[in-house]
Amino acid sequence: MEGEIKGKAMEGEQLSDFSSLPEGVVAKILSLTTPPDACVSSAVSKIFHAAAQSDIVWNQFLPTDWELFISRSNPNKLKFDPIFSPKKDIFFSLCYFPVLIDDGNKSFSLEKWSGKKCIMVGARDLSITWGENSDSSWEDHPDSRFAEVAVLLFEWWFEIRGRLSCRMLSPKTVYAAYFLFKLGERSYSGFNIDPTNATVGIIGHENHPKSVCLDPYVDQPLYLDQLIQWPQWPQWRRQFERRMAGLERPHKRHDGWFEIELGEFIGGDHGDDELEMALKEVKGSSSKGGLVVEGIEIRPKKLSRLHA
Known part of the structure; x- marks a missing residue:
């Protein structure tokens, strides 16, 4: 019984340690996953929720040449601001509203x-x-x-x-x-x-x-x-x-x-x-x-x- 309690305590400590990582570190980790994984991770903790909104994450999911494609479009028809919109908003706009x-x-x-x-x-x-x-x-x-x-x-x-x-x-x-x-x-x-x-x-x-x-x-x-x-x-x-x-x-x-x-x-x-x-x-x-x-x-x- 004592070993079981100790094991649960160690497991809790590990989870606590992982959840307490700096937001930037969590964002870097999420950027190595996929868009669905990043969205699901928002429910893990406040740190994960904040990291999952980060431009660090969504800039990694966007194609490296997405701005070149946007330059070939009519800027007045875009549903986002290429400069000021969060990268997550740009990502999902490009998913649901073809340019x-x-x-x-x-x-x-x-x-x-x-x-x-x-x-x-x-x-x-x-x-x-x-x-x-x-x-x-x-x-x-x-x-x-x-x-x-x-x-x-x-x-x-x-x-x-x-x-x-x-x-x-x-x-x-x-x-x-x-x-x-x-x-x-x-x-x-x-x-x-x-x-x-x-x-x-x-x-x-x-x-x-x-x-x-x-x-x-x-x-x-x-x-x-x-x-x-x-x-x-x-x-x-x-x-x-x-x-x-x-x-x-x-x-x-x-x-x-x-x-x-x-x-x-x-x-x-x-x-x-x-x-x-x-x-x-x-x-x-x-x-x-x-x-x-x-x-x-x-x-x-x-x-x-x-x-x-």
């Missing part, structure tokens, strides 16, 4: 679990084969972070390409590229006939293409049956379903946009190289329309434990 850069055609934000950089290439910065045709249009959209989105009205040849400097990404990070789109108010059709080919990779390096399905309703025959009324349709539908079997499908995000992963890569370790992303369906076996393109987002792949 438009490069004439408003790209956006820069941070992944809240790690502070890694996320970039979205807006439709205006993409090479869209049908982008300047009369069979497409550029429109504002209430749900888009960009001034304009591309709307495909009617086209047989579908191809979208985008490029991004690898220096814009965090080093030694597994990234994935995601195509963001919506179904237009006009008829959305043609993307349930043939798979769309997607590629992501560093220019000049080998990449691994894959086929994806851009129709989120391809597995809902009743939806299609209501749109298409002809005797041969059930037979055609079964053929289309076989083509799409096993392919990755879009899923709807919390912000209302559909997204589909185009591929993954290791980012930030290729110097002046460029990342290229492509999405195309050029067989021309069907016309396509009703696609609203916001852009392609490049963000770190989440660990399974972080999925929400």
Whole structure:
């Protein structure tokens, strides 16, 4: 019994000693952890709470070049003061409020679990084969972070390409590229006939293409049956379903946009190289329309434990 009491006393003394470390020392320790760890540590003690608000901690979580990105934005649109705002406020502002850069055609934000950089290439910065045709249009959209989105009205040849400097990404990070789109108010059709080919990779390096399905309703025959009324349709539908079997499908995000992963890569370790992303369906076996393109987002792949 005496040994047990003595052991508890020593444990208490160790905890007391750790909690009584100078705030600066605690801040340095927290800066070596992660943003979620720093937030949770605020509940440990008053010293930890104060240290967890320190610029020492959050400056470590911010990318070293975050100010360079901010210099490429409109300062009047920022939700923080780059000079006087606490670094913690800047960090979370960049997590939840993407900053438009490069004439408003790209956006820069941070992944809240790690502070890694996320970039979205807006439709205006993409090479869209049908982008300047009369069979497409550029429109504002209430749900888009960009001034304009591309709307495909009617086209047989579908191809979208985008490029991004690898220096814009965090080093030694597994990234994935995601195509963001919506179904237009006009008829959305043609993307349930043939798979769309997607590629992501560093220019000049080998990449691994894959086929994806851009129709989120391809597995809902009743939806299609209501749109298409002809005797041969059930037979055609079964053929289309076989083509799409096993392919990755879009899923709807919390912000209302559909997204589909185009591929993954290791980012930030290729110097002046460029990342290229492509999405195309050029067989021309069907016309396509009703696609609203916001852009392609490049963000770190989440660990399974972080999925929400």
